[in-house]
Amino acid sequence: MRETRLWSLHILVLPIIAVLLGMHFAVMHYAPVFYGMSVDKAREFSTMIERGKSVTQLVLYILLLAAALYHGLYGLRGIIRELPLTPVLVKVVDAGIITFGLFIFAFGTYVTWWTFSYKIGG
Amino acid sequence: MNSNKPTAYNNRLGIKGWVYAGRYTFERYLYLGHRVSGLGLIAYMVLHIIETANRMRGVEAWQGLMALFASWPFKIIEYLLFAMAVFHAMNGVRLLVTELGFFLGKPREPVYPYSTSIKRHRPLTFVIMGLAAMIIILGGSSLFFP
Numbered sequence: 001m002r003e004t005r006l007w008s009l010h011i012l013v014l015p016i017i018a019v020l021l022g023m024h025f026a027v028m029h030y031a032p033v034f035y036g037m038s039v040d041k042a043r044e045f046s047t048m049i050e051r052g053k054s055v056t057q058l059v060l061y062i063l064l065l066a067a068a069l070y071h072g073l074y075g076l077r078g079i080i081r082e083l084p085l086t087p088v089l090v091k092v093v094d095a096g097i098i099t100f101g102l103f104i105f106a107f108g109t110y111v112t113w114w115t116f117s118y119k120i121g122g
Numbered sequence: 123m124n125s126n127k128p129t130a131y132n133n134r135l136g137i138k139g140w141v142y143a144g145r146y147t148f149e150r151y152l153y154l155g156h157r158v159s160g161l162g163l164i165a166y167m168v169l170h171i172i173e174t175a176n177r178m179r180g181v182e183a184w185q186g187l188m189a190l191f192a193s194w195p196f197k198i199i200e201y202l203l204f205a206m207a208v209f210h211a212m213n214g215v216r217l218l219v220t221e222l223g224f225f226l227g228k229p230r231e232p233v234y235p236y237s238t239s240i241k242r243h244r245p246l247t248f249v250i251m252g253l254a255a256m257i258i259i260l261g262g263s264s265l266f267f268p
Binding site for chain 1 (some may be wrong): 139147157160162163164167168171172174175178181184185188191192200204207218245253
C-alpha cells in the first residue's frame with residue numbers, strides 16, 4: 001500500500017510539473033513570445049530580482065521544486081532499486097535519497113526566499 | 123543444472139539489462155530513452171538549483187554566469203536539455219495513457235498470429251513521438267534565434 005501511494009503521488013505531481021515548468025520555460029526561454037522581452041533582458045539580475053519578489057512566484061517555485069524533486073528522485077529510487085541490492089542496501093538507498101532530496105529542497109527554498117527578501121539598493 | 127543462471131528475461135540483470143535484455147522493440151528503446159533522459163533531467167535539476175544560487179554572490183557573478191550560458195556550447199546543451207524534457211514528457215504521456223488502459227484494445231483469444239497490446243497501441247506511440255519530434259524541432263529552434 002505504501003508503494004502504491006508513493007507511485008500515485010509520483011503520477012499526481014505531473015500536472016503541477018507540466019504547468020509550472022511550462023510557465024518557467026515561458027518566462028526564461030520564450031520571453032520574446034510571451035512577454036515581448038528579449039531573453040537577455042529576462043535573465044538580467046534586476047529582472048530576475050523583480051520577478052522573485054512576487055509572492056505568487058515564491059509559492060509556485062517552491063511548489064515546482066517539491067514536485068519535480070519528488071518525481072525525479074522517485075524515478076531514481078526505482079532505477080537504483082532494480083539493481084540486485086540487499087534489504088539493508090535498499091534501506092540505505094531510501095534514506096540517502098530522502099536526505100539528498102530534503103537537502104536540495106531546503107537549499108532551493110532558501111535561494112528562492114533570498115530572492116524574495118532581497119532589498120533593492122540595500 | 124544451475125537454475126539461478128541469469129537469462130535474457132531475468133529481472134536481476136541490473137544495468138546490463140537496460141542495455142540488452144532480449145529482442146528489442148521500438149518501445150524498448152523508448153523505455154531506455156525515458157530512463158536516460160530522466161537521469162539527465164534530475165542531474166540537471168540539481169545542478170540548475172546550485173548554479174542559480176550564484177545570484178547570492180551578487181550582480182557581477184550572476185551576469186557572468188548568464189554570459190556563459192549565452193555562449194554556443196551552452197546553447198547546444200540547453201537545446202539537448204529541452205529535447206530530453208520534451209521526449210521524457212511525451213513518452214510519459216504515452217506510458218500514462220497505456221497504464222490507464224487506453225489504446226490497448228479489448229482482450230482477445232490468443233490466436234496466431236498474436237496481436238500484442240504493444241502492437242495495438244503502436245499507432246499512438248508513433249503519433250506521440252511524431253509530436254515530440256515536432257516540438258523539439260520547432261520549439262527548440264527558437265533557443266538559437268532569440
